[in-house]
Amino acid sequence: MAPKNLTFIMLAWLLTSPLPAHAVETGGPNCSPSAKQTQQTQGRAQTPEEQYKRSYNEAECLRRAAAAKGAEWLETEKLLLRSIEEAGNGRWENALALAEKGRFQAEQALHQAEYEAEAWKGRVLK
Amino acid sequence: MALVMVSPVAFAGPEEDRQAFTAFFKSRFPEIPFEEFANGIYAIDQDAREQWQEIETFPPYEFTIDEGRELWAQEFPDGKTYADCFADSETGVRQFYPRFDPDSGEVQTVATAINQCRENHGAERLKFGGDEIVALSAYMSFVSRGQPIFINVPVDEPSARAAYEEGKRFYFTKRGQLNLSCADCHVVSVGQHIRSDRLSASLGHPTHFPVYRSKTGGMVTLHQRFSGCVRDVGAKPFDLQSREFRNLEYFLTYMSNGLDINGPGARK
Numbered sequence: 001m002a003p004k005n006l007t008f009i010m011l012a013w014l015l016t017s018p019l020p021a022h023a024v025e026t027g028g029p030n031c032s033p034s035a036k037q038t039q040q041t042q043g044r045a046q047t048p049e050e051q052y053k054r055s056y057n058e059a060e061c062l063r064r065a066a067a068a069k070g071a072e073w074l075e076t077e078k079l080l081l082r083s084i085e086e087a088g089n090g091r092w093e094n095a096l097a098l099a100e101k102g103r104f105q106a107e108q109a110l111h112q113a114e115y116e117a118e119a120w121k122g123r124v125l126k
Numbered sequence: 127m128a129l130v131m132v133s134p135v136a137f138a139g140p141e142e143d144r145q146a147f148t149a150f151f152k153s154r155f156p157e158i159p160f161e162e163f164a165n166g167i168y169a170i171d172q173d174a175r176e177q178w179q180e181i182e183t184f185p186p187y188e189f190t191i192d193e194g195r196e197l198w199a200q201e202f203p204d205g206k207t208y209a210d211c212f213a214d215s216e217t218g219v220r221q222f223y224p225r226f227d228p229d230s231g232e233v234q235t236v237a238t239a240i241n242q243c244r245e246n247h248g249a250e251r252l253k254f255g256g257d258e259i260v261a262l263s264a265y266m267s268f269v270s271r272g273q274p275i276f277i278n279v280p281v282d283e284p285s286a287r288a289a290y291e292e293g294k295r296f297y298f299t300k301r302g303q304l305n306l307s308c309a310d311c312h313v314v315s316v317g318q319h320i321r322s323d324r325l326s327a328s329l330g331h332p333t334h335f336p337v338y339r340s341k342t343g344g345m346v347t348l349h350q351r352f353s354g355c356v357r358d359v360g361a362k363p364f365d366l367q368s369r370e371f372r373n374l375e376y377f378l379t380y381m382s383n384g385l386d387i388n389g390p391g392a393r394k
Contacts, residue, residue: 074357
């Protein structure tokens with residue numbers, strides 16, 4: 001049975017351990033374009049843990065970008081929080097699957113927002 | 127000029143928008159008189175209307191009005207009351223809200239005006255969606271019953287027009303996992319069934335809030351209804367009285383200009 005505060009411990013660990021110092025200071029993943037490069041492994045296969053962390057960070061960055069446009073979907077954040085719980089219990093495959101679902105949703109939300117930036121005008125009653 | 131050429135409809139003025147909006151519903155439901163749209167879904171759904179009329183025999187929101195009346199009369203720490211904040215409040219002010227507030231540069235709703243009043247007179251702000259602010263809103267709607275909605279988008283205030291346009295954009299923008307806009311349900315599919323219910327017309331939506339909902343057994347504000355709709359299409363809702371929802375209310379209420387306030391109401 002996981003301790004009650006495991007989610008928060010995991011969240012703190014996840015957001016801080018693999019990231020540059022300034023990401024820790026801002027309380028979240030580094031979502032700058034250059035951050036992807038710093039998270040690359042050098043030529044070797046990624047462990048499930050590394051795969052998950054990378055996927056989670058990318059998903060969370062996309063979720064934040066969708067939220068900034070007011071276009072976040074309802075379940076995305078919940079999926080990512082569930083992925084943290086799974087990671088906390090060492091179930092990396094489950095955690096990765098949830099993070100990937102979250103990433104997919106966040107990507108779709110962003111596509112939707114970009115498309116709707118113009119498309120809504122065509123629906124105004126005339 | 128380029129913008130007008132690209133998309134003249136999206137940038138039509140509020141009054142042109144309102145006329146087109148009204149004309150759509152008149153064309154879609156030619157048998158329904160304009161003033162009937164103030165009754166929401168009960169203008170369209172005869173079976174539901176009969177149930178509603180039965181409910182209105184003993185209105186479930188009556189206690190809320192009484193509570194609001196009492197709160198309205200209470201004095202603030204400086205001895206003033208709400209009547210000192212709302213000019214001509216005896217004849218009702220609900221029909222003038224939401225309004226553009228030039229001081230803040232934002233849209234002010236009844237709920238934010240109540241809190242502004244409290245703050246100005248040394249009282250604590252009320253929680254949006256909480257019992258007290260809902261009761262006050264219900265009482266204010268009750269006092270305004272029969273008064274036609276009169277929302278203004280001042281032409282000399284670019285920020286007012288921008289807020290209106292943002293509300294319009296919200297209304298027609300698809301969102302969430304179901305990829306639906308407000309207009310998809312309440313314009314395009316108006317009157318169609320969604321499970322056992324029929325979709326109401328947006329014309330007249332803001333006339334009757336807050337409402338007592340049988341489904342929840344309590345009062346629901348317009349912003350809580352917005353939040354529910356956004357959630358229903360699989361998008362993350364905005365906060366009650368957020369800028370997004372206030373601007374949506376501004377647009378939507380402008381579209382219902384001329385319809386009588388008949389809140390608080392009762393809905394399924």
